[in-house]
Amino acid sequence: MTERVKKNGARWGARVWVVGVAGVLAALPFAASGRLPDRLATHWGGSAPNGSMPLWAAALLPALAWAALALCVAFIGRRGGFPAGPWVGASLLSGGVLLAGAQASIVRANLDVTDWQDAAPVGTGIAITAAVAAAAGALGWLAGRRAAPPTTPARPAEGGAVMEIPAGERRVWLSRLSNPWLHLIGALTGLVTAAGTVAAACGLIGAQWALVTPFALASLAMFASASVQARVTEAGLEVAFGPLGWPARRWAAGDIVSARVEDRRPAQVGGWGYRLGGLGTTVMLRSGECLVIRPRTGSEFAVSVDDAERGATLLNAFASRCRAGA
Template sequence: MNDCTKRTNGARWGAAIWAAGVLAALAALPPAASSRLPDRLATHWGGSSPDGSMPLWAASLFPALIWAVLALSVAFAGRRGGAAARPWAGVTLLSGGVFLAGVQASIVRANLDRAEWSDASSVGTGVTVTVVAATAAGVLGWLAGRRGGAPTSGEETGGATRMEIPEGERFVWLSRAANPWLHLTAALTGLVAAAAALAAAGGLIGLQWALIAPFAIASTLVLFCSSVQARVTEKGLDVAFGPFGWPVRHWAAQDIKSARAESRTPAQVGGWGYRLSGLGTTVMLRAGECLVIHPRKGTEFAVSVDDAERGAALLNSFSTRQAS
């Protein structure tokens, strides 16, 4: 299985976990607070006062059905649309999930400890915060989807240590890699943090930072170490991390003494992700071929991407040209 297929499978599993998590949250939030809720829940407001209600079971089932239809529609459109549909799929899943979950939490909080649904408090603040969060999530989904295309590379060439570059020609080498298991780990730890935050927003528990913060930080760190893009141009090497291509490490061509392709394993470098070892720094997403650079200052840096030999050859050519 190549890196493109692994990355696609990892994204699909991540989307599936997100869809299932949102579905569970929408369906479970009202029943979880049933002992503190009236028989019917206020579900619609005219201004600051409620003017519509549903039985508790309907308030739980209706948004879950909306989400299920939306998620299935996105899955179908994604299969039909291919890579071009990924940005819109990311926008819809992230913004839609955040919006529905936020609205459900706002409804539950407004109905907590009320004798009748007509006594429910306003949801204005909660919905406003939800809209802002859903918009931000949609932007992140778009950026992640835009970077999810298939890996590309420069001109076909042999596996020489240097690459011949004709006068007037510009060569660029680009390779991406992702680890689906790290994607899944980021999704699962993120769901734990999101579930705790959602329960707090719904008023079921207090704001448990001791639970939310560690899982949120772990999810973010793992996510940014779960995929990488390496790019070689005449300016040098850029290595971008995570689904949004940030942060980026840059080495100028003249600052690189040499580059090579080398096979490494997680056991050699101490595990998966961003690793520091006796071999220097290694971004280990899968065992096998790595692009390794030897800077003029500092320790070696390696990144596990396909087609490393060609990237090293092009980088050596640029380094020699800049140094001369």
């Protein structure tokens, strides 16, 4: 179930991104058509434009190029299985940022001129766009590496509250979970942020920080709380958030009194995502079983993940070992 939910969340996020970037590429020139010449400068030789296109072509050709790139990524990714590799996220993020930034630079360069040959240079805008696209590609690559499923096969579930670990054997438990609806909300608020930023870069609107900033913060909050990875090792429990695994919370095995499995619902904890309430802290991404720990200090912490029973028994084993050695 964990991998299926994670796939759905990633696919929904990718679809929203592809459609949103295509819409921005096609809409920008038409949105500024009243301030643009009949033909737009679209190619520069040094600081002077040396190529042009009619407005409709300048709007549709980048969108078609983006659609072709997205289809190629989807085709290769489907043939290679999911996830097809970190390059998928890197390609979509860097490609979308690069094309949208280039389109914004072109529109801005052509604003309020009567002839395309009088368009302003685009060198600075393209350089900034390339740097941002490279950073976006790196983030996509890192997110794709973290999203890769574990290559080691799962062990059969152990019975009892404490897992028996044979002498000389080391065990690790890992579980990931993602909520596709939180990913979708994050993608939509992110698109509003991107659209406002691109429109400001084109000179269509002023820098509307009062509008853009809340959507940007909402998008970051949604993506940070839409996926979680819980890992139990001899060191204790680590719960990492978001596609990059940051931020993260950690508890040493010796600082955990006990771990258990408990069914919880959003109505019990106050909603979805990272919740604080009478039951302590709960990371609620889906209803059902949660891994719950009771630390020596502070309130209880619960995270909704699959295979929570195995994680709890292994964590209890490590905690018992620490107490015995103290």
